[in-house]
Amino acid sequence: MAVSTEIVRSQLQLVLENGQDEKGNTVFRTKSFNNIKMTASEDQLYRVATAMAPLQQHLLYAVERNDNSILIDL
Secondary structure, three states: OOEEEEEEEEEEEEEEEEEEOOOOOEEEEEEEEOOOOOOOOHHHHHHHHHHHHHHOOOOEEEEEEEEEEEEEEO
16 A cells, blocks of 8 residues: 655744743744745745844744645555
């Protein structure tokens, strides 16, 4: 049985440092952007995220890409 995957949705997420909690641990906030082209490369998404980082109120900690896919039985 062969199974294939098909990406149906892609999301770009900026993980931002949002201060510290009462124990001194860093608190993170995620800003998500939907409807990202599924054909966009990691390099392209990273460049977009770093270009948007100075427009944010908090410091950029990480850039994430989340893909949702379906499994298809061939």
